[in-house]
Amino acid sequence: MAEFPRIRMVGLAGLLVQFGNEMSEPANRAAIAFRAAVDAQNWPEVRETSTSLVSTFVSADLAAAAPEALTEKLQALVATTDWFSAPLPAGRTLWEIPTLYGTDAAPQLEEAAQAAGVSPETAIQELSSARVRVLTIGFAPGQPYTGELPPHWNIPRQQALTKSVPAGALVVAIRQLIIFTNASPTGWRHVGQTAFRTFRPDHATPFALSPGDELCFPSVSPAEFEGIMQGDTSGNGGAQRQVLA
């Protein structure tokens, strides 16, 4: 681990603090906690911050602010604690999001189950009982990358892209699940369909999820899913939420 955390320049757009070069739970937690610590500093040259899977991005105009000075401040903050054992953020939410697995609505369940070496029934049982955490929000607005699933779900992305999966699609690869924000081509396999909207531009809270939140995807029947589609116009897609202590 001596190589990490390390600090890299991202052009003139800011600095990146990397806590690893592969996905790991402690490095993900470190990135989220370090971002909160940078935000708490209120440094005037910092425009905004974000996290990816295992890194924290600190956006700053490095033409105006000296990169060396900001680097030194970040190094000092890095040295204050062991970020890999930092606690998860406070005020996290657990969401239970009803999901229709397989059928025409999510046609790659069987293929994904085969890649994971389990039957379709076992796949539904495993995915609908897994409790995963939002590792990062990215690619599209509000779009969560969640994990990690058990090791046999470390299935590769498809070589050929699926032309389009709809918004709300639950897709799987590399021990992670994503709920798609918008209809999109993807190499991830479409195993379930939700009515959950991750991005709600008209709402007071446009982004439903934050890194650290936890998600479950309980299985519902086609009839139940149809009822949710008709009955819940809030964007929650029938999801229950509770604040985690």
Add this chain to the structure above:
Amino acid sequence: MNRMLEVLSCGPAVTVQDMGRPGFLAQGLTRGGAADRLALHEGAALLGQSADLAALEMVGMGGSFRATTDMRIALTGAPMTATLDDAPLIWNASHLLPAGATLKIGGARSGTYGYLHVGGGIDTPLMMGARGAHLSAGLGAAIAYGDTLPVGADKGHETGLTLPADDRFDGGCIRITASMQTEQFDADTQDRFSKTAFLRDARGNRMGVRMDHDGAPFMAADQLSILSDVIVTGDIQIAGDGAPYVLMCESQTTGGYPRIGTVLPSDLGRVAQAPAGASLSFKFVALEEARAIEQRALSSRSSLATAVVPLLRDPATIRDLLSYQLISGAISATENPFTTEE
């Protein structure tokens, strides 16, 4: 009467744009805003107003517009053919659009993104703190026939001003800096990249612009095992086919393809404006030089207002010469040190 701009006809990719929506990177939303931000500064300088006001961004071609009240307009960015009730209008200049007259903006003569600014700015409702459409995120919509766009109150009154023409509309040399993954490309690959003549591919939009080249694909050492990480506007991503894509203002926020470098912010307009088929090359510049270039660009943007000059016209070509106020009042000596009253 309400100040409105009516859309009588419209190209397929006309949107309201402004300086975009910073602050949402952590939630997966890139800043967006005008593809050529310098054009917003130029429009602001021509109309003597804030560069934060929204304008219409027109990709490749414009449309026909009519104002419900007299309005000042400015035309910047990619030069397009423009007429006011069939009389030609000069690009890169400000004009009066009288109530009821028809402004027609046709195809781009060079470049890609043209801008129509109005005195007071386009005043559509704010969406998450800004007016610019971010179509890839599902925010806002393209302007269409029949739309009427509210226009803000205009405190200014000068028209007939112009700025020196810029040369950012036909590609050229793009200055780039190293980014977090540059060193994953070996020295030979970086060298070959900076010596390669690229053509702007037809595949390009507000999300990204693909660059074509002859010769071997560009590859990073661990091309396939790079973990997904943050993207910033201007990043040059090497996709699976070994071709570079310059990621633009409406790109995704994270990506797993390696970035060979990042375009300097002040050269992004040149990338955006390069039309399909334009020649481009990339030149690495060292950090301190890059910072100096950006500082100069900022200073030049800040002094645009002082570079504004009156349009020089041959009176013989002015059809309605007698309707012009020729004596005084067209120019403010306080706002423009280069001109005095005629």
